[in-house]
Amino acid sequence: MNLNAEGLSKQYPRKTGTANYFYAVNPLDLAVRSGEVAVLTGRSGSGKTTLLNMLAGLLRPSEGTVRLDGVDLYALSDNDLSRLRSEKTGVVPQGGSVIDTLTVLENILLPAQLYGRALPVDAAQQWLERLGLAPLRDVRAAGLSGGERRRVAIARALAQDPVLIFADEPTGDLDDENTRLVLSAFRACAHENGQAVFIVTHESDALQYADRVYRMESGQLSEA
Amino acid sequence: MKRFSLSVRSLLRKPGRTAALALLTAFLALAVFGGSVVVLSLRNGLNSLEARLGADIILVPSEAQSKVSFQNMFLQGTTGAFYMDASVLDKALEVNGVEKAAPQTFLASLKADCCSVKIQVIGIDPETDFTVQPWISRSLARELGNMDVAVGCKVEAGVGEIIRIYDQRCKVVAQLESTGTGLDTAVYCSMDTMNALLKAAEDKGVSHKIESGDQVISAVYVKVRDGYSIDTVNSQLTGRLRKVTAVRTRSMLTGVSDSLAGISRTVTALIVAVWALALVILLLAYALIIRERNREFAVLRLIGASRRMLSGMVLTESALCGLLGGLAGTGLAALALFPFAQLIESALNLPYLMPDAGTALLLAAGTVLLTVMVAALSSMAAACRLSRVDPGTALREGT
Ligand SMILES: Nc1ncnc2c1ncn2[C@@H]1O[C@H](COP(=O)(O)OP(=O)(O)OP(=O)(O)O)[C@@H](O)[C@H]1O
Ligand SMILES: [Mg+2]
Numbered sequence: 001m002n003l004n005a006e007g008l009s010k011q012y013p014r015k016t017g018t019a020n021y022f023y024a025v026n027p028l029d030l031a032v033r034s035g036e037v038a039v040l041t042g043r044s045g046s047g048k049t050t051l052l053n054m055l056a057g058l059l060r061p062s063e064g065t066v067r068l069d070g071v072d073l074y075a076l077s078d079n080d081l082s083r084l085r086s087e088k089t090g091v092v093p094q095g096g097s098v099i100d101t102l103t104v105l106e107n108i109l110l111p112a113q114l115y116g117r118a119l120p121v122d123a124a125q126q127w128l129e130r131l132g133l134a135p136l137r138d139v140r141a142a143g144l145s146g147g148e149r150r151r152v153a154i155a156r157a158l159a160q161d162p163v164l165i166f167a168d169e170p171t172g173d174l175d176d177e178n179t180r181l182v183l184s185a186f187r188a189c190a191h192e193n194g195q196a197v198f199i200v201t202h203e204s205d206a207l208q209y210a211d212r213v214y215r216m217e218s219g220q221l222s223e224a
Numbered sequence: 225m226k227r228f229s230l231s232v233r234s235l236l237r238k239p240g241r242t243a244a245l246a247l248l249t250a251f252l253a254l255a256v257f258g259g260s261v262v263v264l265s266l267r268n269g270l271n272s273l274e275a276r277l278g279a280d281i282i283l284v285p286s287e288a289q290s291k292v293s294f295q296n297m298f299l300q301g302t303t304g305a306f307y308m309d310a311s312v313l314d315k316a317l318e319v320n321g322v323e324k325a326a327p328q329t330f331l332a333s334l335k336a337d338c339c340s341v342k343i344q345v346i347g348i349d350p351e352t353d354f355t356v357q358p359w360i361s362r363s364l365a366r367e368l369g370n371m372d373v374a375v376g377c378k379v380e381a382g383v384g385e386i387i388r389i390y391d392q393r394c395k396v397v398a399q400l401e402s403t404g405t406g407l408d409t410a411v412y413c414s415m416d417t418m419n420a421l422l423k424a425a426e427d428k429g430v431s432h433k434i435e436s437g438d439q440v441i442s443a444v445y446v447k448v449r450d451g452y453s454i455d456t457v458n459s460q461l462t463g464r465l466r467k468v469t470a471v472r473t474r475s476m477l478t479g480v481s482d483s484l485a486g487i488s489r490t491v492t493a494l495i496v497a498v499w500a501l502a503l504v505i506l507l508l509a510y511a512l513i514i515r516e517r518n519r520e521f522a523v524l525r526l527i528g529a530s531r532r533m534l535s536g537m538v539l540t541e542s543a544l545c546g547l548l549g550g551l552a553g554t555g556l557a558a559l560a561l562f563p564f565a566q567l568i569e570s571a572l573n574l575p576y577l578m579p580d581a582g583t584a585l586l587l588a589a590g591t592v593l594l595t596v597m598v599a600a601l602s603s604m605a606a607a608c609r610l611s612r613v614d615p616g617t618a619l620r621e622g623t
Contacts, residue, residue, distance in 0.1 A: 114524070140237075
């Protein structure tokens with residue numbers, strides 16, 4: 001698996017000031033590699049989420065390309081890109097992302113269900129247990145706490161066994177022990193399972209799980 | 225279908241929302257189905273009345289108009305009797321342009337034991353009658369025999385029963401199909417039977433005698449030959465016959481068809497108003513609901529749902545809501561309209577004939593289909609807007 005970004009940038013209209021546009025992400029080249037945990041840190045508003053979304057096929061860049069094994073994501077039709085997202089990526093977005101009307105297990109099986117794939121029930125069960133969610137399996141998600149929701153989103157991303165894992169501040173609302181649990185799970189995915197993991201985080205602890213660390217400063221990316 | 229079950233689940237797990245949307249569409253279905261059934265029934269009633277009257281001109285004694293309103297007599301079955309000499313029939317037949325002429329004789333019964341109300345007995349001449357006889361023939365293969373009667377559908381007497389009119393035993397040999405008019409409450413017999421009944425009535429002190437002649441009739445139904453002006457024939461008849469008034473049936477019905485047109489207009493306006501209102505509410509409701517569910521849809525996009533899938537799910541959900549509402553609304557309208565046809569008829573004061581089961585079902589199916597489509601379409605606008613933005617942006621907005 002090869003994910004390569006070339007000349008990738010995102011501009012947004014400026015709300016105030018003289019220039020009409022500003023770079024939320026300056027043009028950059030980046031490779032996300034299998035078997036590696038890449039961690040991206042930076043101050044709030046520096047463009048981390050914007051970059052992650054573009055890499056994950058969720059946000060059309062202003063310029064540049066994102067290629068997955070040579071395929072330009074943003075040259076695909078919506079149908080093809082959606083299918084590719086479903087098959088290749090697992091994304092834990094910033095903010096809540098579980099569907100309240102479904103149970104925890106239903107949430108986790110949903111990506112496969114959308115495309116009529118075989119439901120990864122065993123993998124789901126296994127991740128529920130690893131993330132301490134087993135007792136909540138059949139509970140309606142509406143009643144979950146913030147940290148429980150976050151872990152459900154993580155279990156959902158991992159249970160599909162994607163080649164690419166993107167996580168945007170996955171430990172933001174977790175206690176220390178759960179943070180360690182989640183981060184070591186991500187590391188296992190990369191090191192034991194050969195998946196590519198890309199994590200955005202403020203957590204300085206995360207750095208010790210990283211194979212590669214990037215910093216974002218006002219849209220400018222640098223490798224530490 | 226996996227995604228279909230997802231839509232169903234989403235509806236079931238938000239029963240309040242689903243019920244509210246279904247209720248909105250139920251109003252649409254109620255208005256359309258209820259309105260069209262009422263209008264159709266009125267139109268049916270008028271058609272049937274026209275067919276039953278079947279004549280271009282009706283001749284009645286001049287004094288009749290002061291005695292009874294024809295319109296009430298034919299529409300509501302108000303009883304009434306007036307008589308003239310039977311020679312009017314022959315004189316009418318001599319007039320140029322008269323194709324057919326048939327006599328009828330009326331007798332208002334006292335409270336008969338068949339019925340809780342007074343009924344109108346109508347004597348016809350099976351040989352010449354062209355208004356009631358064809359209708360009787362549909363229920364009775366032979367002619368009406370002596371002391372035989374055919375009863376309208378609303379007369380509570382079954383075939384084979386004996387009803388007593390002025391103490392005369394009359395045998396019910398046929399019950400006629402509904403016409404939705406006052407004719408449904410009448411009892412029909414041959415002229416011979418009528419003469420016997422008239423005599424019995426006289427014995428009871430109900431006088432119907434006129435100065436001249438023995439043989440009396442109440443009305444002559446005239447059909448004008450093709451190519452002749454009805455008005456010309458009408459004035460010729462009036463000129464020739466003394467103490468007889470010639471009434472154009474059309475003029476009797478214009479009152480009816482005018483109020484029918486009025487009611488149709490009102491009902492149509494009502495349907496349009498309900499639709500406009502419900503449509504606006506529905507569009508707003510979907511806009512709000514989809515905004516409320518923005519996050520949910522953004523998440524679906526995040527985990528791989530394409531724009532088309534998402535629109536499909538929204539459409540499926542709203543179509544199912546529409547189906548639910550359409551069925552409920554149509555069912556409710558049917559429940560309100562069919563058992564209470566009688567009540568509606570007397571409230572409207574117009575001939576009212578319900579459509580038959582086949583037509584009603586077709587109408588119901590059409591209504592449900594329409595509601596499903598409208599529900600689906602009104603969620604479409606919201607569904608389209610929703611899928612225009614990138615999932616990344618949608619996620620940010622939905623937070
Ligand atoms: N749709 C948008 N329109 C305009 N500006 C935007 C939009 N999305 C993001 N931005 C701006 O782009 C910049 C980068 O946003 P981004 O969410 O990537 O930051 P971040 O590094 O993830 O911040 P945080 O750590 O708080 O999540 C911010 O200044 C933000 O206001
Ligand atoms: Mg962010």
